[in-house]
Amino acid sequence: MSNQILMPALSPTMTSGKIAKWLVTTGDQVCEGDLIAEVETDKATMEIEATGSGFITIILQGSDADDVAVDAIIADLSEEAVAVSSVPTPTACAPVVESKPASAPEKKTETNVAQDMPEVKVKASPLAKRLGHLLNIDVNKLQGSGVGGKVVKIDVVQAAGEVSEKPAPTALTSTVMGTPAATISNDFLKLLPAYENLPNSSMRKVIAGRLTSSARDIPHFNLLVDVEIDKLLSFRKDLNTRDGADYKISVNDLLIKACSVALKRVPDCNVSYTDDAILRFERSDISMAVSIEGGLITPIIKDAGSKGLAQISKESKDLAGRARDGKLMPEEFQGGTFTISNLGMMGIKSFNSIINPPQGAILSVGVGEQRAVVKDGALAIATVMSLNLAVDHRCIDGSTGAAFIKELKGLIEDPIALML
Secondary structure (H helix, E strand, O other), X not given: OEEEEEOXXXXXXXXXXXXXXXXXXXXXXXXXXXXXXXXXXXXXXEEEEOOOOEEEEEEOOOOOOOOEEOOOEEEEEEOXXXXXXXXXXXXXXXXXXXXXXXXXXXXXXXXXXXXXXXXXXXXXXXXXXXXXXXXXXXXXXXXXXXXXXXXXHHHHHHHHXXXXXXXXXXXXXXXXXXXXXXXXXXXXXXXXXXXXXXXXXXXXXXXXXXXXXXXXXXXXXXXXXXXXXXXXXXHHHHHHOOOOOOOOOOHHHHHHHHHHHHXXXXXXXXXXXXXXXXXXXXXXXXXXXXXXXOEEEOOEEOOHHXXXXXXXXXXXXXXXXXXXXOOOOHHHOOOOOEEEEEOHHXXXXXXXXXXXXXXXXXXXXOOOEEEEEEEOOEEEEEEEEEEEEEEEOOOOOHHHHHHHHHHHHXXXXXXXXXXX
C-alpha cells in the first residue's frame, strides 16, 4: 500500500512553495513524524515531516523545485521496501506514545517547553505536541491528517491560522489581492542593454503582491517629525554600562518600547481597518522590518508594552538572527499591529514606507545625526533623528496620527518616561 506525500500548506497564506532540500532519498525508510524535507515558503524555510511510516519509493519534485502548488504530490511512501541496493535492513518504527509525556526538569530553555505541556489524549507526533503548546492550540481538539488520525505538525499550523482569523468580523480587505502582470515587451527588451535574468522567488512574489495592493488600495498619508535623541543616547549608554549588565540595548530596542507606550496612550493608532469595523487591539505587537537574502521579513515583538528593555533586546536579536537564517515559525512573523522600519544604520536621513497590511500604520526611522537647531533663540548643535509615520486614513485620522507622533516624540526626548 502506498501513501502519497503532498506539498503542505505551512502558513494560512501559502499557495505554493519551493523544495529547498530533501533530507531523505529513494529507498530510505522513514517513520511517521520523521523530518523528510525543507520547504521554502514566502517568508521562511521550514521542515516537513512524514505523515506515515514506510519507504520512499519515488521523489517527484527534486531539490530546488520551485512553485510547487499546495497539495501537489511531491513523493510516494510505500509499506514495502524498494529495490535499491543501499537500502538497510528494515527496522520497526517506534510506537506512538499516547500518554502524558515524561516530566521535564524544572529549568526551562527556549527549546524545552515540555515541562508544563497539558496531557495529550489523542495520537500526536512529539513536534505537533510541542508546537501546539507554544501556539496555545489544544491538540486534543484537532482532527489529525496522519496515519490513523494522528495529529502532525501541519494540523497544528493550519489550526493556528484559523484561530488568528476568528476575531475579525469579516475577512480583512487589506489582504493580498490580484495584481496585473508586470511584463516588458520583447520589442522593448531589444532596446535595453544585456541583462541577467533573476527568477522571482516565492518571497519576492508575495512582497510584490502585498505592497502593490497596499500602495494602490490603502489611502496613505504621512506625518514627519524631527526628534532630538541626545538624552536617549545617554540613557542607552547608562543602561549598557551598568555593573553586571548582560544585555546590549540598541536604539531600535528603545524605539520599540517607545512605540508600544505611545500606542497605549493613543490606542486609536493601534488599529486595523475592515469593511464592517475598525479593529482596535488590546496590546501592541510590534513588527520590526529585517532585511534578509532575497527580501524582507517582519518578526514580531509580541506584547512589547509589557516587556522591559532587556527582554525586548534579547527577543529582537534572537528573532533577527533566526529571520536571516530562515528559521522563524509562521506565528513569529505573521500578525503584528504596528511596524517599525529603521534604515538609520544605512545613513538614510528620511524615507516613506508602505503600510504592511492589514496594519494601520508604519514608522520609518532615519539616521541620528548632528544638526543645527535653534534653542532659546540661539543656534545650537543636537543629535537629531527624522521619523516619518505612514497611516491608513480609513482607520486613523490626521489628528489621531499627530497625537501619536507627539507622544512618541516626548518619550524619545525624555526617555526616563519609558520606565514609568
